[in-house]
Amino acid sequence: MFMGLAAEKYDRQYSDRQLLRRMATYFAPYRGRLIRLTLIILAITAIGLVSPLLIARGIDLVGAQPSVGAIVALCVGLLALSVINWACNLMRRRMTARLIADVIGQMRNDAFRATIHHDMAFFDEFQSGKVIARITNDTQELSQVTVLISDLISQFTILIVLVGVLFTISWPLTLALLVMAPVVVFFGWAFRRVARMVTRSGFRVIAEVNSAIQEAVAGIRVAKTFRQEQAIYDRFRQINRRSYEVNLRRGFVLSNVFPTLNAMAGLGTAVMTYVGGLAAIGGTVSVGAWYLFIISLEQFWFPMTNIASFWSQIQGGLSACERIFALIDAESSVKQIEDPRSKVQKGDAQSSTPNLRLRGEIEFRSVSFRYNEQQQVLRDFSLRIAPGESVALVGHTGAGKSSIIKLITRFYEFQGGQILIDGRDIRTFDLVEYRRQLGLVSQSPFLFNDTVMNNIRYARPDLSDDMVEAVARRIGDGEWVAALPNGLLTQVGERGQHLSMGQRQLVALARVLAQRPPIFILDEATASVDPFTEKQIQAALNLILADSTSILIAHRLSTVKSVDRIIVLDRGRIIEEGDHATLMARGGHYASLYDTYFRHQSADFNAEMYQKLKA
Amino acid sequence: MTSEFSVEREWHSDRRSPARWIFSHIWRYKVYILGILIGALGNAGGAAVMPLLVGQAFNAVVAQPPDGAALGLIAVLIVLSQIARAILQLGRNFSSEIIGQRIERDARDELYTSLIGKSMSFHDRQSIGDIMARATNDVREVNLLMNPGVNLVVGSAAFLLFPLIIGPRIHPQLIAVPLFYVAAYAVAVAYYLRKLAPATERVRRAFGRMNATLAESIEGIETVKGAAQEGREIARFRGAVDAWRAAAVGQGDVESLYLPSLILGVTMALGLLHSLLLYHAGAINVGDVVAYNGVLMFLQFPTFATQFAYPQVSSGLASARRILELMNAETLLDENKGGYAGEMRGDVTFEHVTFSYGQGERPALQDVTISVKAGQTVAIVGQTGAGKSTLTKMINRIYDVDAGRVCVDGVDVRAWDLDALRRQISTIEQDVFLFSRTIAENIKFGRPDATQAEIEQAAKAAQAHEFILSFKDGYNTIVGERGVTLSGGQRQRIAIARAFLADPRILILDDSTSAIDSATEDLIQQAMFRVAQGRTTFLITHRLSQIRWADLIVVLKQGRVVACGSHDELMRTSKDYRAIFAGDEERPKKTAAQPVVSRANGQVS
Known part of the structure; x- marks a missing residue:
């Protein structure tokens, strides 16, 4: 509130x-x-x-x-x-x-x-x-x-x-009336102040109590699992009691307002009756x-x-x-500049110029980027990604993986250097036009409260039902669609909550498949999905990688293995590059990252674990 | 009605209808009801005395000779009466405040107790957000129904009363106009409320839709921007705003047609006419005219209070209905007290079990038959929606089968005493819920009498001891909303520690959290393996190593068991199963289309 x-x-x-x-x-x-x-x-x-x-x-x-x-x-x-x-x-x-x-x-x-x-x-x-x-x-x-x-x-x-x-x-009666006015004014003012104070402090406590009640309600399931109903009820009673006391105190203060004002008005009326009555008797x-x-x-x-x-x-x-x-x-930090070479219309989504189709070449030239003064993320960063190439970014938290993605999507402004897309300065594109060229899947894919069908064609509202269906069937023979309770017409619920995490990822990937963007950007989900769905996600990913220039923040072993080039980042710098096999053979930074983040997804680890536990 | 929990109370509410329910709550506070009635009458009486006194003053002034002493006395009486009135009004406010707050307290208590008493299947279906809304907002609405709602209704009704009483005392005929008002007022208010309710509801719904549209665009902003669909979202929001505007204007129109204020105007004119005519006929004196018209002015109060008080009462009743809906929802399971309550060994069999969540829905489970011996670990695998969780919910009777039967130790679960059955089965859910309390309290939740040594032992077995000690306050660290935020893997290990302490015969482990790094994964797997030892364990898992060491693997597909057996058996016999293990790790690269077979298969150390 x-x-x-x-x-x-x-x-x-x-x-x-x-x-x-x-x-x-x-x-x-x-x-x-x-x-x-x-x-x-x-x-x-x-x-x-x-x-x-x-x-x-x-x-x-x-x-x-x-x-x-x-x-x-x-x-x-x-x-x-x-x-x-x-x-x-x-x-x-x-x-x-x-x-x-x-x-x-x-x-x-x-x-x-x-x-x-x-x-x-x-x-x-x-x-x-x-x-x-x-x-x-x-x-x-x-x-x-x-x-x-x-x-x-x-x-x-x-x-x-x-x-x-x-x-x-x-005029004498009027003066008498006016003399009493300041008293009433003062009371009116003072009451508002007191009322505001108790209301404010009351709301703060109520917010606290509400969150405690929320916990009590959410905790019922756990309490039932462990047969602890009485304990959780006793705790709830305390909270409820406190809520009662706070509210009652507030209510009592506010209850005073009208009685006091009535008493004041009564007093005023008494004075006017007497003074006025005497004046009337006197004939004034x-x-x-x-x-x-x-x-x-x-x-x-x-x-x-x-x-x-x-x-x-x-x-x-x-x-x-x-x-x-x-x-x-609120001012935008991302600022586009006029492109001297073309006269692209700035502004609304309606002014579409479908002639723009990128090849998907991306180049960072000595880019520097920071979120704020203290936190320099990229310094003198250079990277070139060829059209059609697929690149995985790996590294510890804070290495700069997501910053690179945020700059390519032009969600953030960089402070120095240049970013070129197909050789053209990224700052000169019409943003809406440019972003039409990107296919973006974030870590927890967002779905709109609509059907699976409409979510898939979100970026391409012009696609017919049949076309959407064809796209969906391309992923693993469409088995995932059969698993949905109502096929493509399944309602996904608020934020997609009727679907599992894996299904949400599949819908988001299908959305990109329908869009066929020249550039594909994926911040891979960290949550695991069941092995069957996982296979279909891989199938979808493969289809997209074959089509687009791809930049992926990889969390899954299978992903890093399938890209053309792995880029190992550390504090905003590239410290190693190459494909999985080469880098593993080298035994350097990537090999140690692999040990920390990817090894447990491998069949070796599974076998090892199996032996360890059986022993 | 069946309930799994109840508390001893000296009061019982009447849940047959919202009005009866609220009344049964109010009726418990008879003293305060009396306070409200006395206060309301006193307040109105104090107000009614005013014009009478002013009328007296008038007579004193026009008397020949004017009576100055009487005038003074009247002024003193005015002051005294108004102070008395203020005190009585305060008493009325306090009384209704106390009743209102107590109703809120009691209603919430009643609702909460009833929620605890509901079955797990009920809680499975109900969203926490919805329950929260009813436990906070709707309960608050019931409070507001009392105060200011009923308080104002009773208070203003007293003002309706006085013109009816004082009028005829001045002259018998003078009851006519107040009577006219009361009758017309009742009809007009009823009409007004009937029109207002749907209009308000429309505004509420339009506002909700607008809010949802907005929330969706803002929360999905990255997707919106990424797909360059800003224009569409703006148009969508504008549509929602337009709908809200239309509803708000509609409500304004209903409110503007407020007839009681017109009736009041007519009443005042008629009252003046009537009293002047009576005076003209010599039936009453000047003071009477003044007093009568002054008393009629009190009708202003009910006229304007109604506009505010009655909608409050009707929305309070609507809230009461929502609360009752929740409390009166039947739960299908009965406790079966006195059923089988033996020591559990842990054999579980499913015999041709079929179950669906609702009439006409695709069955979530179809003809499922499995047999698990005590102490075995069963891995349940399959896609989302295959029926994995549903299967486990049959065991502790969160749901009952439609056909076939589930037996524990050879006894149909429906023949078990529910308490005995559930006490010996524990579940670790996917989203582990932790209370905002210390870690130690969370671990011993299922066994409040556990010692610190036992807690630590359980934590060690669950691989949680070390990370717990890494916090400054160790086991006394507060977690959750008002404390340290734990990662999914950490929460899971605390839940496992809980299970160690509770020591159930059957454990259901819904595990789909994934560790971010290999070291944690190692710890979690060890913890799970250990907690599974010595009890029958059902594992819903994504982890291939767990699937491998399970004694029995059940592969579900759209509610049916498509494969069942040990890892080695299934690798030989099931194509679906082999597909998971074969070629999982190495995806064909664009350049190399050849699937690579996992090296793990057949490897022996």
Whole structure:
């Protein structure tokens, strides 16, 4: 719930003026509606003021022995006013709902469009949950701001007009009323502060309690396996008890608000009754005017406390806007430059130029790259990969394997040197066009909550069902498709969770097969899959390797054995190159890496282990 | 209803319907209910006294001669009455707060107890996210139903009451307008709520869909960018935003047509007319007119509170329904208390077992027959969806067979006492769950009385001792969400240590974690081998060496046993099986299309 509250590195300070001005740009297209809305609000306010005047007039009439006609006319007037008031309120709500929905919708679209174009460095650094919370929840806060501001307008109008009218009736009574105002204002303000404090600390504890409850729920299965139900229940009770105590304390504090305000208002009314009554006896004011004062009190206190707390309430909304604008404004570190040789259209996905087809030659020329000041990953790094060649990157964690991939995909900006694709500077491509040429499978392949079929053609929406099926059948005679509960029409579930890890990898590889990209990039999964699925993954991989220039971060023995060239990396440098057999024979760095990371996947290890355990 | 766990309580709730359930909870706190009623009446009464007193003041002022002393007295009475009112209102708020919080506490307790009592098959089907939502949000909603929901409903109902009581006291005829209001109000509110519920639900669903669309694009951003599909995602999101906008506007339209406020306006005008006419006829005095119209103003409170309180009540009822759904879900298995409860040896036989998860679904197991002797290790291999886990779930009766039977020690598992059966069977699941407690506590979870020496012995046998000592706090290291994060291999070894301590006769080991390096792999394999010794072990495994040393290997394909036997037998007889071992390691290179046969085969040291 408070996910979005934590500050992120891309957050920046905007002045209130900047914020308000920028928010205004969202309302600007609806200028006409805003004016109409303001007029309606003013009308409602005016009616709110006139009604008590009318009733007071009725009371005054009482002294003057009115005719029945006058009484009826008065009441019909009152009735007409309240019907108009209701109609105005109806229009106000309808217009506000539309205005808010339009503005929030626009803001969400803007925020999403900006976010999706941020570079991958942004998404690697910032938790997706928090980004999502900004786009959905923080924008929602805007509705609160809108309501608050429109309330403020009407309440200010009420107060000013009310005080003005009261002054013309009787300035001493008005002064007496105004003397009491600061006390109410102070209480309204103080209560908001206390309420905010207990609410904040309450939410923190509740978040803790919720995560404890989560554990208690998730732990039931284990508890059942070991017949420890009573123990886990006792623990749950403690947590639940704590939750109860915290919530009760918070509830008690908040319970005080209305009783206190009522007592204050009662006090004010008592004073006005007495002071006003004496004035009426003394003849300073008319009896009707005095009565008007007393029923005006309620109209007076409420906007008073609201205005007092306006600034603290709107702060939440403003800082929500600040978070959204910061998200929109976050700067991209990946910058494309104009290609002097061609006039490729920059921009949207719609402007496709299908004539671009790369051969798949990749060259790093003295590239230097770092994530931040402290962490230099690549320094003076050079590497050439021929079209159609397959290359496996191996090395310990932090050797720079994934950095190389991130630079080729242009997800990150490098600081020095050059990267050439087919001899052309990577910075001069239209990014969308360029990435169409890449087939990418990440360590935990992401699937969309859709059918297997639609996931396979994600990068090629134009493929027919038959074509997708043909692609899927190319992998190991399509046995994996038969194993899916509903074939290619199987729903994969959120993030593909209805499929096993192995099946997800197969779908991701089939996606690349359908795409037939000139360049294939794979960050191999580390999780093992069952031996049958494993064989089919290999089959899929073989098909792709035969077609594309391939760069693989290899975790599986079979993968390193099947590539043309293994590149051994250490702290951003190439320390060995060659194919598996050559490097093993050499007995150098690769041989020792093999011992650490690959040996246990070999048949030798299996046999060895078998003997060891049997002994 | 059958349950595997229950606690002694002096109270019982009524689970026949959401309203009854909530009422049975509220009814336990009669003192506080009284507090709410007294507080609500006192609050409304205190408010109702005001116009009466103001009316009196009015009379004192217009009296000839004006009565200044009476005026002073009235002012003092106003202060006293309002303070009393504030105290009573506070009492009402406190009472409803206490009831609300206790309902939240008790409802969650009840839900949790019932969850513990559910069978494993129930927990297998239910997603933790869904249960969490009900245990936190829905339970909270039930609290909000009480406070502010019911609190405001009762509180504002008291305000409805006073015009009805005070009106006729001033003049019998003056009951007419308040009566009109109450009747019209009831009809209008019912209409409003009926319209509002579906509109709110639409907004909720549209918002959820928008959120899901967004989450998917952001979480899959690498895929989106890699496939250059940003434009499509933007359009998809815009569609979801548009749907939300339409729903939100729809809700706004329903809310704007709030008739009670129109009825209030009509009521006020009619009230003024009626009282002035009565005055004109000389039936009442000026003070009465003032007092009556003042009392009518109280109708404002129920008019506006309704807009807020009733939707809260109806969403609380919806939440209660969701909670009850979970609690009332029947579990199919019974405990079979008094069934066979002997010491288990560990012989397991499957006889023509067929099972499917639902009507009309493809059977997950078909005609499975296997026979395992006590102490044997069985490796179950096959593709995902072949039925490997399902097979093991038949043994400890997470599911019951549709046809055929499963026997342990020659006794049908359905004839076993469930507790005795499960106590002697342990499962190590694929995703090992650790509590956010110390490592020692996690290891001794199945045997809370284990000594430190026993814990360490189990950890050593599980190859976990060394990495545990590598942490600063050793066995007292807190793991999980609020502590050290352990790797998959480490979690697995802690689970194995758990199993050593629990010492079951039958062990089910679902193992698909893979070690990142060869040294760890060596340790894990040794740990697994050791824990399998001396008990019947079912291994769902990807590891070829484990498959090799198993006494019996069962190869499953789409729910059927396609091969069964020892490694050597299967290498001779099964093509499916041979395919795993042959040519697995060396994939044909683009240049060399020749499959290379593994050197391991036939190697003897």
